[in-house]
Amino acid sequence: MKNEADGALGRDIARSVNDVYAALPVRLKPEIRPNGTLEWTILAGFVMEDEHTLKCVAAGVGMKCLPESRLPLQGDMLHDTHAEILARRAFTKWLLLQLQLSEVEEGSTSSSTSNGISPYLCIRDSKYTFRENVKVHLYVSALPCGDASMAYTADHQRSDDAAYYSAIPLLQGADVGVVARGRFDYTRLGALRTKPGRADAGSTISHSCSDKLTTYSLLGVQGGLLANIMHPVYIDTMVIGGVADNREKYSNECHRSLYQRLNGSVDLKDLQEYTFHQPRILFTDVPFYHAKEEVEGRAGGAGVQPATHCANYVAGDTPLEAELVIGGLKNGNFKRRGAQTYGCKYRSRLCKLDIMRHFLSLRCVQENFDTDASTTYRDLKHAETARTYRTLKTLIRTPPSAFADWIVSDTRLSMFDREGVSGGA
């Protein structure tokens, strides 16, 4: 009975995200290239569950990542546009909208709602948290890149995919530690792996989705900024598509990779509400229209290619719930003028700068934080109210943690103010 109920939940979670995808504008989706080649991609989405409903509130589509050489000092581009990471940033944006909504309702004298806040949120010990019975689920249309998909990629000999799912040879050095950057070395289970970059653009320092998802089992998915005003938000269930055979084996791989790798690695004493949280992992048969195997079926033997377009969806955002992302920017790859910050016309609403600006616009932040024009993104992430989150993040990246070799990006990348002016140039 339990398995049947799990299967139905997995199916419903997967469907709610795929339904949102089906309704997205066509220009946000993979294309048919001029030479007739069909493109495929990956879809991920966050689904909220309460007593009555399942609702997809945030989604991401894509499989691209900026090389280290293009990471901006201004906080105005998206570094990592793999579906899972876009979905997580879109979820942060959705949380900001919910918090904003709560404040508007609290301030309205005509409001009769209890607590006056969103249907999902309440306040406990002076921070926001989800109400009891509210759960957060994550759907991904394929196994996450990196460690969790190594066995599957090796078994299926999809050499053209190996570059996406795994990485390039092992690179060792003072800066990068021993993080696998290789499509080789499938047998090195548990290794931290970076995302592959384009051959012509250089390598990335972004960790694979497997590595990032694993850290969420301790840190939650709310991110460092929101940790100032929210308790951690943990994923209850991960629903994964695209695995048709040998499910027991690949399920074991997911459990090993997506949370067990870090379990027991970090001393959680004195970390208050931050605890180890084991997600349930379910596989689903619900097909994703632009999954590689679906697109290959339609291509009838012709080759297929990964899509270059990425997109994100935030339920309830205005004027548009969906946004196209190319090369880390909204609607296209635009040249930067000197060191100037990209204007809001070019920035994705999910870039660090815009998430920071939204955070600073909240009344609870304006009333409780001592900020001024010189406050940087880094200052906010290092504020006293986010201390437990920061401490835990540091512990995860320090021996004896299994993730001690984590590549920490240059602090200059977070030293921009609310206008996107960098103090780290």
Ligand SMILES: [Zn+2]
């Ligand atoms: Zn990925």
